[in-house]
Amino acid sequence: MRIVKFDEIGNVIEKEKMTGALFNIAWKVSRPRQVVRRDGSLGNAELEQKDNPYLNVSKGVVELTTRSWLSSSKLFFDMKLQEHTLRKAIGDDDYLWPFSCGIKKDSKLEPKILLRFPEGLFKELYESEFKRSKISYMTFRNQVYMKVLRGFVSKRWFLEYLFGATPYDFAAGEVEGKSSPKRSASNNINPVVQKQADNLNYLSLKKYLETSDRTNPDGIMPNGNYADLNEMKNQGIHYLQIETVDYDPRSILGVTPLMISTLELMAGYFLMTENVDESILNDSRSFSLNVAKESPYAKSDVVTKARLFMQDILRFGEKLGFPKMQSVSDALKIRIEEPENTPAAKLIRLQGSQSLFDYGINLMQKNQNEVLDTGFDDGSARLIEESILNGISYQPVIPEANIVQIGSKMIKSGIQTSSDSALMKEIWDKKSVAKQFVEQFGFTVLSDYIVGNRRNFDEIFPRVKGMAVSVKNAEGPSDEKASLFRLAPTKEELWDAVSRIIRDGKKAMIELVVPGSVYRALFFQDRILSVIERLPAGVVGDGRRTIKQLIDSKNLSDKTNQIVIGPSEKETMDVQGVTLETIPGRGNEVLLRYDATSGTGNRSLEVLDEIDSSYLDELCRLAKALRLHDGALDIVIPNIYQRYDADHPEALIFLNAHATPKLSMHENVLLIGNQNIAKKIVMMQ
Structure with a gap:
């Protein structure tokens, strides 16, 4: 059995426990589709659109582009929303062609799959290990992206084998009887283009830019948010773009979860394992060309290599705990061990006695009639549809509650807005959703x-x-x-x-x-009334009484915040090697919990007069982002005395928001005793 070996980057990621970042690769997908009529002629989708980031129409091709940098689950939900919208908009006589090879020449229809590693991963790697190499942060990031890019280029043939699904190039006149079926006609590049690809140099970004123009015959390239490729010299690589995966014609969306999971697995593998040597890329292109043009039913010449690489990435995924490994493993093994189960071979089998072109006509009509349930009610669905068609920013916030964000407005069921806190409370209550919401404003979350x-x-x-x-x-x-x-x-x-x-x-x-203390900031009418450090329940020994007696005494003096011994308290005492009958020494503190959850005997320390004012400004900005006028925010701050630095947003981490926090947590505080927050509120009316 081959062992997965990490390189220097992989070892640092594993040692510093950064592997979780590999599950947070962000995605963006563009899907160009030809509009075709029932008779097989080219359609003409008449859709009004101007500077629309989601929808582009040109010469019978409609291109849908998802919102930027989504998780894989949100990516598919977004594609479903856009597909649903487009199918309604193009009417009953036009359909979306399901293949990557169109019916008209000069139409590139392959999906563009963009992947981006979390920026925080690059920063942690650079600061923890690679800063000492004296290269700039941007140079380091470029080197990492180019390393992963070389890996993908070297295994393009693997992707073609797994996902090739265009047996014929219809626009070139390829049909049954005249042409042999291929695994991927869309990736069957001619010798001239192959030679152009051989001239590309992926050793560094500088060499790549010297040997490339805006086009890339490999279909796997570095890219960024700029119009001119030369701007990459100064701005660096923002993401990788992959255009070598065929649509799956039997999937309504064309792009499938298996495609994204496989790319995610490969990206992590190339990031953490040894560099791919630039010298092998030309040989890899030859493999790719052979795989693209080989018969879908034949046992591929690369099946042994494919099996070995599959085993490597599956071991890697299992070692790191990639999600859904079993289903991904099963799907990949079937395709590699049984050529008849690859997408291209399945298409030929399913077409039956009809031509593949006619099968495509029937398939696009079937897909058009398929119901795409977005889960939204009529009001929310209509707002999203019009946002997509008109290029207005949108975001499903809590789909099951029909809450969406359109532009800067939060709207429920198409009509209710966030002018009061009722709607926002639904978002705050779902902690994970609230964290995702504040991330878009640049705040750090766990x-x-x-x-x-x-x-x-x-x-x-x-x-x-x-x-x-x-x-x-x-x-x-x-x-x-x-x-x-x-x-x-x-x-x-x-x-x-x-x-x-x-x-x-x-x-x-x-x-x-993460390291740091937990604080709660109390707001009323957009003003901060109190900031407390939240301290877990505990008792301080007097050298005479048992822990149980100290707890009983504490409960007698504070009827509103009782300490109850439950599983968490027992586990915390076990860790410290004490029991309820232990008599702590004088002045020795025994913690009863490690968390300071409300209602568990937790304690508070008022720090409003001590915290650096820069944090108060940032807390107000956070409250504004959450539309929290009255309520409380829980945050983690490593050092409240050190001024907040916007270049280090991890110095303030958002945890939760509360619409109805307990005032008693802010009134009964250590050292001060009682502070009358209720009176402050009354006097502000």
Whole structure:
């Protein structure tokens, strides 16, 4: 069995526990499709559009482009929304051609799949290890992207084998009886183009720009948010663009989850394993050309190489805990071991006695009549449709609650706006959604995973293994069932914490923990009234009384915030090697929990007069982003005395927002005693 070996980058990622970033690759997809009529002639979609980032119409080709930089799950939801909108808009007589090879020449129809690594991953790698090499941050980022790019170019043949689905080039007159079927006619480049590709140099960005123009015969290239390729010299690589994957004609969207999962797996593998030598790329192109033009039913000449590479990336995925590994593994193995199960071979089998062109005509009509349920009610669906058709920014916020963002407005069911806090409260209650919402304003949040059952948990655990985590309610306020593990828990310890929450029918959130103290800022009418440091429940020994007696005494003095000994408290005491009958020494503190969840005997320390004012400005900006006028924000700050620096947004991390926080947390504070927050509010009326 071959062992997956990491290079220097891979070793740092594993050592510093950055592997979670590989599950956060961001995606953007453009899907050009020819508009074709029932009789097989080229259609003409008459859609009004001007400077539309989502929709472009040109010479019978309609191109849909998703919103920028989405997770894989959000990517497919966005493609579904756009597909639904376009199919309604083009009418009953026009259809979307399902193949990557169109019916008219000079039409590039392959999907453009853009992938971007999290910027935070590059920054952490650079700061933790590679800054000492004396190269600039942008040069380092470019080098990493070029490394991954070389990997993809070297395995283009692998993608063609797995996803090739264009047996004939219809525009070139290829049909049954006159031409032999191919695995991927869209990737069957001619010798002249092959020679142009051989001249490309991927050793560095500088050499690539010297040997490339705007076109790239390999169909796998560095790119960025600029019109002129030469701007890449100064701005660097922003993302990788892949155009070698054929549409799956049997999928309504054309792009499938297996495609994205495979690309994600390959991207992580190329990032963390040894460099691909530039010298092998020309040989790899020869493999690609052979795979593209070979018979879909034949056992491929590269099947042995494909099997070995598949085994490598699957071992890599299992080692790092990539999601849905079993289904991805099963799908890849079937295609590699059984040529008749590759997409091109399946198409030929399914076409039956009709020509593949006629099969495509029937398939596009079938797809057009397929119902694409977006899950939105009529009002929200209509707003999104018109936003897509008119190029207005949109974002599904909570689809199941019919809450969408159109432009800068939050709207529910097509009519209710966020002029009051009722709508926003629905967003705040869903912690993961609220975090995603504030991210778009540049705020830092902690990575989290939502768990609803044991199967979810088993899939997620490899991604948090070895890390400090907290467990809380995924929706609404947390309670005494919340847990915090300062040291990485075992799988069963973490499952016990999760199961305490989900056994009540709720969903649990597993959230990564970072160094820093947790604070709560209280707002009223857009003003900060109080900022408290949230401290977990604990007792201080007097050398005479047991821990149980100290707790009883504390509960007598504070009837509103009782300490109840439950599983979390017992586990915390076990870690410290004490029991309820232990007598702590005088002045020794014993923590009863590691988290400061409300209602667990937690304590508060007022810091409004101590915190650097720059944090107060940033908290007000955060509240404004969340449209929180009255309520509270929970945040993590490593050092409240050090001025906030916008270049280091991780100095303030958003956790939660609350519409109805407990005032008592801000009134009963250590050192001061009682401070009358209620009176402040009354006097402000």
